[in-house]
Amino acid sequence: SSIGRMLASIVVRKGISENLPESSQLVILRQLASACRSSVSSTTADGGTGSTKATDSDEKHLNRHQLQVALVEISHIIVALGEAGASSLEDLVPLLRDCLAYPDHGVRHEAAAVYAAIAQAFPSEGRVFVIESLGSFGANLDAIISLSLRAVSHSSPVPRSRFRRSNNEKSAGTTPADELMKHQSTLHGNALAVSMLMHEFPHIMGGVATAIVAKVVDVVAKLLQCQFNDSFVKSNPSAACTCIRAGYCMLSGALSMGIDAVVPHHVTTVFTFWQHSSMNMLPGISKFSTTHDLLWVETMLSCVVSFLKFSPELLLAVPDALTRLTGLLEKVFPLISSGGRFEREANYPVGSARLSSARSSVMEAYSWLPPGSFPLSADRIFSFAAAQIQELSGSDVLCSIIDSLVSREDHLVEAHSIERAVGPGQVGGSVTLDNNISIRSSDIVHHNEREAVLHLLAWRKKFRMRSHDDILSLYLREGNQNSIPTPLHEVGTWRVPPDPTGTSKVRLLDSSIHVFAATFGLQDGHTQSDALKMLENMYLLTLSEKSNRFVSTSIIAESQGKVKPQEEDVPASNVIATVLAFLHALPL
Numbered sequence: 315s316s317i318g319r320m321l322a323s324i325v326v327r328k329g330i331s332e333n334l335p336e337s338s339q340l341v342i343l344r345q346l347a348s349a350c351r352s353s354v355s356s357t358t359a360d361g362g363t364g365s366t367k368a369t370d371s372d373e374k375h376l377n378r379h380q381l382q383v384a385l386v387e388i389s390h391i392i393v394a395l396g397e398a399g400a401s402s403l404e405d406l407v408p409l410l411r412d413c414l415a416y417p418d419h420g421v422r423h424e425a426a427a428v429y430a431a432i433a434q435a436f437p438s439e440g441r442v443f444v445i446e447s448l449g450s451f452g453a454n455l456d457a458i459i460s461l462s463l464r465a466v467s468h469s470s471p472v473p474r475s476r477f478r479r480s481n482n483e484k485s486a487g488t489t490p491a492d493e494l495m496k497h498q499s500t501l502h503g504n505a506l507a508v509s510m511l512m513h514e515f516p517h518i519m520g521g522v523a524t525a526i527v528a529k530v531v532d533v534v535a536k537l538l539q540c541q542f543n544d545s546f547v548k549s550n551p552s553a554a555c556t557c558i559r560a561g562y563c564m565l566s567g568a569l570s571m572g573i574d575a576v577v578p579h580h581v582t583t584v585f586t587f588w589q590h591s592s593m594n595m596l597p598g599i600s601k602f603s604t605t606h607d608l609l610w611v612e613t614m615l616s617c618v619v620s621f622l623k624f625s626p627e628l629l630l631a632v633p634d635a636l637t638r639l640t641g642l643l644e645k646v647f648p649l650i651s652s653g654g655r656f657e658r659e660a661n662y663p664v665g666s667a668r669l670s671s672a673r674s675s676v677m678e679a680y681s682w683l684p685p686g687s688f689p690l691s692a693d694r695i696f697s698f699a700a701a702q703i704q705e706l707s708g709s710d711v712l713c714s715i716i717d718s719l720v721s722r723e724d725h726l727v728e729a730h731s732i733e734r735a736v737g738p739g740q741v742g743g744s745v746t747l748d749n750n751i752s753i754r755s756s757d758i759v760h761h762n763e764r765e766a767v768l769h770l771l772a773w774r775k776k777f778r779m780r781s782h783d784d785i786l787s788l789y790l791r792e793g794n795q796n797s798i799p800t801p802l803h804e805v806g807t808w809r810v811p812p813d814p815t816g817t818s819k820v821r822l823l824d825s826s827i828h829v830f831a832a833t834f835g836l837q838d839g840h841t842q843s844d845a846l847k848m849l850e851n852m853y854l855l856t857l858s859e860k861s862n863r864f865v866s867t868s869i870i871a872e873s874q875g876k877v878k879p880q881e882e883d884v885p886a887s888n889v890i891a892t893v894l895a896f897l898h899a900l901p902l
Contacts, residue, residue, distance in 0.1 A: 315379055316759075319420075322383045327390055336398055343391045346384045347405045349376055354412045378418040385413065385424035389431040396435045403432070403439065414503030415496060419761045422499065426507035430514050437518040440511045444526055447504045451533045454501045455557060459543070461494040462550035498556050505560035509567025509769065515575075522575040530568045531580055537561030538587055541594055541610075547601045555602070555609040558591075562613040566620040566769040573625050581632045584621065588614065589638070592645050597655055605665060608656050612668050612766060615646065615675035620769045622682035626799035629684070636802075640688050643679055647691060650676060651698050664762070670818035671766045673702070677825035678770075681811035681832060684802035692836050699830035700845060704852060706823045707888045715812045715824045716887060719894040759816035767814045767821065806835070807901050823888070831895030849889050856885040 331342055353375040376384060388406070392399050406428070413425035433440025488496075508530070515522050540546055540557040547554045565584065569576055576584075591614055594600055595607050618639070621628075629635050649655045650672050659665030680688060680695055688695070798804050811828050814821045834842060 319379055319382055319386075322379075323386045326383065326387050331387060331391060331394075336395060339391050339395060340399065340402065343388060343395070343399060343402050344405065346388050346391075347402065347409055350381060350384050350388075350413065351405070351409050352376075353381060354409065354416060378416075378421055381413070381416070381418075382420045382424045385421065385428055389424070389428045392428065392431045392435060399435065403436065406432070407439070407443075414507055415500040416503070417495065417499055419502075422503035422506060423761065423764070425503065426510045429507045430510040433511050433514045433518060437515075437520050440514060440518070441520070441523060441526065444508050444511050445529070447508055448526075448529050448533050450504065451501065452536065454497055454504075455536060455540075457497045458494065458501065458550075458553050458557065459540075459546050461490055461497065462546060462553050465490060465494070466549040494550075494553065498553055501560050502556060505563045506765070509564050512564075512567035512571055513769070516571050522571055524575060524577070527568050527571065527575045527580065530564055531583055534561040534565045534568075534587070535583070537564075538591065541591060544601060551602055551606045555606050558610040559613045562610065562617045563765070563769075566613070566617045569617065569620040570624050570769045573627050573631075576621075576625050576628065578628065578632045581621075581625075581628050581635065584617075585632075585635070585638050588618065588642055592642055595649070596645075604656055604659060608659055608665065608668050608672065611646070611650075611656075612672045612675070612762075615672050615679070616766050616769065618642070619675050619678045619682065622679055623770060626682065626803070629802065630800055636684070636687055639679075640683065640691075643676060643688070644691050647676055647694070647698075651694075652701065664760075667760055667763055667818045670822045671763060674814065674818065674821040674825045675766075677822070677829045678811055678814065681825060681828050684800065685806040685808050685832070686836075687802070692833050695829055696833040696837060696841075696845075699826040699833070700848060702822060702826040703830060703888065703892065704848065706819060706826070707852060707885045709819070710884050711819045711823050712884045713823045713827060713888050713891045714815050714820050715827065716891040716894070718812055719891060719898065760818075763816050763818045763821075766818070767816055770814050807899055808832070809898055827888070827892050827895050830892060831899040834896055835900055849892060852885055853889050856883070 331339060334342070392402075392406075410425050410428055413428075414422055416422055416425070429440065429443060512530075515526075537557045538561045540554045543554070565587070568580075569584070591610075595602075595611060600607055622639070629639075650669065656669055656672070659669045677695075677699065680691070797810065798808070809828075809832070812824055815824065830845075834845065837845070
């Protein structure tokens with residue numbers, strides 16, 4: 315379905331809307347808004363179901379996949395039209411508010427992205443929405459808690475399916491369970507939209523509003539208190555985790571605004587949030603199951619990475635900030651490492667993705683810390699990274715950072731003819747071919763994985779306004795892209811960690827390679843020799859397996875035709891990336 319939505323969006327954008335004049339794009343915008351309006355129920359101010367519903371039997375409604383394609387195109391048109399699309403805001407804003415309460419996670423995500431697009435063209439609209447949305451969280455939270463407690467008091471079963479998996483089918487009467495799911499969807503959708511708008515505020519007219527950040531911190535504090543509400547956690551742990559995740563989602567968005575918005579006073583409050591949450595996830599203290607704890611721990615760790623990535627200067631401005639951060643990571647690391655409390659979650663597909671995402675966040679957090687600031691954990695992290703490289707390479711997980719470790723001049727080695735291209739970027743200017751290859755070869759990203767890296771990729775917005783000469787860049791060497799964030803990072807050969815990818819396994823492999831190389835120089839000679847032997851054995855084992863596979867397949871080659879060779883030598887590519895990362899990290 316993800317590939318189908320992507321292809322449909324490309325057809326609508328490249329084949330229809332992109333080539334139309336402004337007046338025709340406005341017509342399409344109104345038609346898309348009307349089609350979405352007929353398919354989405356209205357929502358009350360507190361997040362409940364309104365009186366008007368999209369239940370007209372004579373009108374064809376859009377399903378969740380069509381709604382996402384429509385919302386993606388709406389965001390494109392708004393950015394393209396700019397201020398010329400002001401006449402459509404009157405219809406769009408109520409529609410988007412209702413889409414944020416839609417049962418499907420993808421619809422809520424795309425509706426939040428439309429709000430971010432609106433903020434680029436109309437900054438005041440984005441700020442108005444954030445202020446109104448922050449004021450509605452209290453009523454929504456109260457409704458979720460009261461409905462959860464009422465379900466227990468009336469001995470009615472609390473719905474076990476998570477709110478992101480519910481459908482949009484409505485019965486004649488709305489049950490308390492339906493109302494509870496509606497409030498959870500509204501809470502999550504508004505938190506997602508607010509956090510996305512936080513990415514845009516530093517780059518639009520008017521800049522960062524510190525009053526909005528202070529209000530976000532207050533709302534986050536109320537949402538995180540759900541972790542300590544024993545009756546609420548006991549009655550509906552999934553709803554409590556939804557509230558906690560929403561709080562850390564907005565906090566990550568606020569931290570991505572950087573030091574211009576996050577003042578030292580806020581940092582002290584944020585550290586208090588992390589400290590209380592980390593204490594209550596320890597075995598014997600936590601009131602959640604391991605599955606529910608991992609659900610919110612994943613977002614908390616992503617929040618920590620967002621702080622280190624966008625506001626590293628606060629490590630110097632806030633007393634004991636570095637000490638408290640390393641203490642937090644040392645407390646969490648044993649729980650998510652092999653043999654820890656969350657180890658058994660790897661046996662389930664969704665739990666495995668969340669565990670990989672949490673492990674990736676821990677590795678990325680250590681990557682952003684200054685060199686030598688975690689001497690007590692360096693050896694354990696090195697061993698854990700080595701184990702992950704072996705395990706993921708054995709599972710045919712290919713790293714994505716090898717291109718960032720070589721010079722742009724070496725990309726010519728990967729040049730292919732159109733007939734022989736197997737990966738994006740191998741053919742000069744064929745954008746269509748690159749898109750087709752990317753769609754066919756890329757892994758599908760789950761919505762939880764996409765949300766886990768949503769705030770970490772806001773890093774690229776910093777470079778949006780920088781000028782770049784495409785002609786001169788063909789002849790000039792690239793400059794030093796390894797900007798040092800603080801004087802603490804000037805020690806040794808610290809390098810900027812790579813941007814995370816959406817696939818949790820690939821993200822974990824990339825971060826493990828980076829940390830493995832960064833801590834390689836801290837090991838003694840014997841340990842370094844063992845690490846190199848491990849990489850050599852990993853590659854030699856792959857060669858023997860390929861040889862055995864060739865012998866077995868050659869027997870049936872005559873009857874079934876030629877066997878297509880594997881396009882990527884996964885272990886060899888991972889070993890090469892690790893060795894290149896070594897060379898970058900070692901002082902020369």
